[in-house]
Amino acid sequence: MPATDMDQVVTLCKNRGFIYQSAEIYGGFRSTYDYGPLGVQLLRNVKDAWWRSMVQLRDDVVGLDAAILGPPAVWKASGHLDTFTDPLVDCRSCKERWRADHLPEPDPKDAKVHCPNCGSTDLTDARAFNLMFKTHAGPVEDDSTVAYLRPETAQGMFINFKNVIQTTRKKPPFGIAQVGKSFRNEITPGNFVFRTREFEQMELEFFVPPPDSKQWFEYWVAERFAWYVGLGIPEAMLRIRPHEQEELSHYSAGTSDVEFMFPWGWGELEGIAQRTDFDLTAHAKASGESLDWFDQASGERYVPYVVEPAAGATRSMMAFIIAALDTDEVGGEQRTVLRIHPRLAPYKAAVLPLSKKDTLTPTAREVLGLLQPHVMCDYDETQSIGRRYRRQDEIGTPWCVTVDFETLEDRAVTVRDRDATTQVRVPIDGLVAHIMGNLAAY
Numbered sequence: 377m378p379a380t381d382m383d384q385v386v387t388l389c390k391n392r393g394f395i396y397q398s399a400e401i402y403g404g405f406r407s408t409y410d411y412g413p414l415g416v417q418l419l420r421n422v423k424d425a426w427w428r429s430m431v432q433l434r435d436d437v438v439g440l441d442a443a444i445l446g447p448p449a450v451w452k453a454s455g456h457l458d459t460f461t462d463p464l465v466d467c468r469s470c471k472e473r474w475r476a477d478h479l480p481e482p483d484p485k486d487a488k489v490h491c492p493n494c495g496s497t498d499l500t501d502a503r504a505f506n507l508m509f510k511t512h513a514g515p516v517e518d519d520s521t522v523a524y525l526r527p528e529t530a531q532g533m534f535i536n537f538k539n540v541i542q543t544t545r546k547k548p549p550f551g552i553a554q555v556g557k558s559f560r561n562e563i564t565p566g567n568f569v570f571r572t573r574e575f576e577q578m579e580l581e582f583f584v585p586p587p588d589s590k591q592w593f594e595y596w597v598a599e600r601f602a603w604y605v606g607l608g609i610p611e612a613m614l615r616i617r618p619h620e621q622e623e624l625s626h627y628s629a630g631t632s633d634v635e636f637m638f639p640w641g642w643g644e645l646e647g648i649a650q651r652t653d654f655d656l657t658a659h660a661k662a663s664g665e666s667l668d669w670f671d672q673a674s675g676e677r678y679v680p681y682v683v684e685p686a687a688g689a690t691r692s693m694m695a696f697i698i699a700a701l702d703t704d705e706v707g708g709e710q711r712t713v714l715r716i717h718p719r720l721a722p723y724k725a726a727v728l729p730l731s732k733k734d735t736l737t738p739t740a741r742e743v744l745g746l747l748q749p750h751v752m753c754d755y756d757e758t759q760s761i762g763r764r765y766r767r768q769d770e771i772g773t774p775w776c777v778t779v780d781f782e783t784l785e786d787r788a789v790t791v792r793d794r795d796a797t798t799q800v801r802v803p804i805d806g807l808v809a810h811i812m813g814n815l816a817a818y
């Protein structure tokens with residue numbers, strides 16, 4: 377049973393070192409989070425699994441790592457300076473700020489909208505608030521030095537389209553993939569790391585001949601849905617939801633979201649958008665550089681259409697935790713177990729000497745040293761073996777390797793499986809092959 381209680385998820389994340397409140401010793405920095413020793417590992421594994429599927433296993437996608445800071449010209453051309461806004465209303469009485477579309481309907485008693493915080497009706501008119509973070513590049517803070525932190529990784533790929541086709545000899549259909557931080561001055565951040573002001577995205581811009589864009593759109597919707605399922609999210613917790621016309625972003629001619637059943641209801645994990653030639657045409661016009669493609673086979677010149685699967689890394693990491701968090705009974709005792717896909721698990725193995733006695737330590741350290749070049753490992757020699765198993769179950773370690781007194785005689789260790797709790801005896805010499813074989817089976 378996946379987690380249905382957000383408090384349980386937040387508590388596990390904090391207590392086990394997945395996610396901490398940022399600047400906690402200063403009282404916390406609202407809606408900003410730090411990824412702890414296990415969180416950084418899990419997040420990295422989510423991003424690596426995405427990169428493996430989207431870049432490594434394909435010959436029609438190349439990677440990119442573009443700058444986070446960008447000049448206003450990029451964001452003017454992309455439409456973000458003019459349209460990436462939320463309508464905002466201020467309460468003059470308590471000074472709280474609200475998204476206009478999140479305010480309650482007018483109260484039938486006086487036909488007025490009331491501030492949800494203090495009940496006042498003294499509210500300003502709605503005004504557009506741009507979600508981009510603005511800063512200055514260099515020591516002088518004037519209009520000539522204005523720069524923006526990117527609100528999506530996508531634009532870095534559009535403005536490098538020409539560089540990439542010239543340097544890689546790729547031709548449509550092909551894609552550019554990027555993983556990295558994005559920043560949005562969200563008015564209503566919340567639901568833990570679901571909506572934050574600093575987050576990570578995993579985006580693909582797939583450039584196709586315009587007549588083929590519908591077919592590629594359908595292909596990517598199916599591929600991306602299958603990616604989450606392949607990494608252990610039950611199909612029943614996922615759905616595809618096509619956008620209504622009025623919720624489409626300014627660049628999109630059609631979008632479908634992959635949604636996940638969060639404890640509070642369905643929420644977006646990823647949007648797959650038909651961006652048409654909106655971005656390449658806009659940047660070509662604004663920069664004066666031609667961003668089209670000459671197809672030698674047909675003798676045709678055209679601006680490729682773009683199909684964009686855009687996922688959140690931090691948001692999907694939380695979804696993977698929620699889907700994997702489970703409780704069951706082992707030996708008459710309740711246990712919490714994170715049944716996370718082994719490819720995503722922060723540690724693949726934990727080496728546990730049965731006792732802290734000096735006699736076992738050298739062999740346990742030898743076993744750890746054998747595994748470490750291949751997989752991330754934990755090493756734990758404190759407390760009873762039962763408690764150590766529970767701790768590893770809770771953080772999702774798929775295999776516990778126990779070094780006991782027999783090991784000194786037979787040079788074999790016990791490997792315990794997290795989900796089945798079954799144990800097998802494996803010779804130390806074959807341990808790396810055993811763990812790697814287990815991992816490859818997923």
Ligand code: GAP
Pocket residue numbers: 527528529530560562569570571572573574575576577579644645646647684686687688689690691692
């Ligand atoms: N380039 C298109 C684009 O950025 P988006 O739907 O705004 O599309 C893509 O963002 C994904 O990024 C979302 O599906 C979500 O997973 C993630 N995301 C967007 N805003 C976020 C936020 N404030 N906090 C965490 N993740 C966010």
